[in-house]
Amino acid sequence: MRSLSESIGKRPWILIKIVDKWKEIGVLSILSCFLYVIFLMKFSEKTRISENALLPALVNENFQYSHHINAFVKHFHNNYNNRENRKYIENNLEMNGIKVQQQSFSLSLPFFNYSGINIIGTIRANRSPSVESILLAVPLEENSIEAMSTALALAIYCREQIYWARDVIFVFVDGNIYGMAAYLSAHHGTTLPFMKFDRIKYHSGSIVGAFVINATGSVFDTMDIKYNMINGQLPNLDLINLMVRLADKFSLTSTVFNHEYESEWLDAMKTLKNAVVTQAFINNEGIHSIFGLFGIQAVTIHLKNIVSAHANLHDLACICEGALRSLNNIIEKFHQSYFLYILPNCRHFISVAYYMPAIGLLLLPLIVRCLKEWFSIGQFALSNSYFWIHLIAFTNYIISSSLLASAHFYIYHHFSLFLLFVPYYLEEKYIESTRFIFLLEVSLILGSLSLLNFSLAFIISLIVVPVILFFSAFAAIKQLKRMKPIFGYFINPVILSIIFLLLFAEKKESLLNNLSVWINEFAQMHLLFGSIIYPILFVFLIPIWNILSQIFYACN
Structure with a gap:
């Protein structure tokens, strides 16, 4: 030397x-x-919960409002109209003591124009000031009737509970990622180019975590987790692990990129390829993709039936309740687990040090x-x-x-x-x-x-x-x-x-x-x-x- x-x-x-x-x-x-x-799969590690305060899948879910879900599903199927549905959701939230508001927004570009109205329901924390919050989002569209009904019934149930240490925000999102961007910008007091939106009346504190729910049909056996955000950002791995643990509790098969855990090397490499291509080129994977711009950890859970369904909308509501209660229990924002990783499947991850x-x-x-x-x-x-x-x-x-x-x-x-x-x-x-x-x-x-x-x-x-x-x-x-x-x-x-x-x-x-x-x-x-x-x-x-x-x- x-x-x-x-x-x-x-x-x-x-x-x-x-x-x-x-x-x-x-x-x-x-x-x-x-x-x-x-041989990168040889360096993969088993996923684990780093934030012990999450207590994933340990609470006893008490949701018993299945009759509300069935009534809402029946109403939406029989009378689907965007304007009437927004009014219906708003009335049901308001009748149950939830602070509700509409947010209009419009996007104007030469090659793309869109306008919509979000419905936001806010449940104030009973045990502390409104300095932090949790967010649950659901698409406000015809093919998400089951998810909308579940979220609406869950909001009514959550309003009756007294253990919330953080505000719980329910956002019925019109316009996918654009509607969510309008709400988050208003929540943080920022602006977006070429987009106009109303200010929100009921502000909450910093959002510690969020998730989006979607469902295909009313019976399920699989939960697909989507997690890629704009510019290749990824949510904290603990949030994904939380959803996997909740799916296990209700005997659902967890998947990423519609691939479940397989021991075969080729299947794992296919999922690895999908993870790399999606992170590189797909900026709009879903509503959750916009949260990364605001430093919020978020995922989308999509329940569907692949082989033999055994879970129903009541189980979906219980999964959401378990996720909300875990997010309510953490001491501070997600920071203990990984932000840089690649998922070959739901059970293993490859750390940044290895790839x-x-x-x-x-x-x-x-x-x-x-x-x-x-x-x-x-x-x-x-x-x-x-x-x-x-x-x-x-x-x-x-x-x-x-x-x-x-x-x-x-x-x-x-x-x-x-x-x-x-x-x-x-x-x-x-x-x-x-x-x-x-x-x-x-x-x-x-x-x-x-x-x-x-x-x-x-x-x-x-x-x-x-x-x-x-x-x-x-x-x-x-x-x-x-x-x-x-x-x-x-x-x-x-x-x-x-x-x-x-x-x-x-x-x-x-x-x-x-x-x-x-x-x-x-x-x-x-x-x-x-x-x-x-x-x-x-x-x-x-x-x-x-x-x-x-x-x-x-x-x-």
Whole structure:
């Protein structure tokens, strides 16, 4: 180690040997990454409750209002009308002494308009001031009649109990994530762009935990837990474990991504794949997805019948009662369990300490190759086009973001796609310096992104790193040199998106429409809720592809 720290005008011999073997290191590192992911299940741990005060599934649920549930279900099925149902819910809450209010909201965008009315019922804490609260949300829509009826009956039951140390808030959400965003913004006294909403009259304290209920039918045997939030945020693992314990108490099968616990390795890997893809790309998994922006731990529980139903709506109400009483009992906000994890199933989790080395193995070859370029640079000189590419991409992002709120977005959106195919010429004297800065930039950005959203950084790295290493390793082969410009266009973000849609889209005949809808959805989530996928596409992926194509052409 002494020779590494002495300034003798020579590079350390061990560093020279590593740099000279960069091809072998690249192949070995990528293979090691794949093997590491394959055997990642070996590092999984059994889930456990870290917050002892939750006392999961230990209380005796006393809910006995099944007749109310049946009456509400019958009423909603016979007379389903949004306006009348809102009035019906409001009247029932008010008759039972619950503070109730309506909240109107409207969302106005050129490509999307929506307006709705939330119903909020608040039960004040009897044993303490209203400094903290618990929230239960349910969609206010026709296919959620059973969940609405259960929540309404549960609210009436909770009003009669005297053990609440926190306010209990029941929100009947109109408009899915948009209605929930309107309520949470009003609750915290913040604003949302392009959305107008009423202020709320009855304020409660900080929300320590929340969950959303949904049900398909009135008898069940399975409870699917959804937990991904915007920008890859995850709720505290204790909240998921609480729901799993409650499902076990009522003999329900717990699932994530509609996969139950399986001992087979392949089934676990399928769930692992779904977890990574969902965290990377799905910003709107459900109503619970918006809670992460406000620092609130939340999940959605969806009860359904898969094989043989044995539980009913009374059991759903008891599960909700158990969850509310556990959240009522915790001493402080969730903090003792994990916030960074991957769930291969409901019974096991992979901690951040075990999955982060995978992206480190992927980025290692880029760092070694970056050192090689640095050692070979005679005189550092960077082309102006390198800065212009980034400036054009950033300007494109700024313009497109500002036009999202105007009717000209579609025109500019399709026009801006042509910027992806504009070639840039790179002089030979700039090649080595450009490669060095390019590799350094990719390594730093992907490494930083992995700290915000591991899954997104990992998927991008799986595509970008092998492509860069492949064409760097075989640059001297004439046949491949001729193929590089052609292949450069095939790794264009738009082409890769089309390939992704070919593999996963349900309606392949409307491929370009699906791509446009996909990008518009990313833009909408970015504009309203600050999703990072849209800026990553414009500010990072497009410049990376343009610079990579520039190097391809220059080396050819």
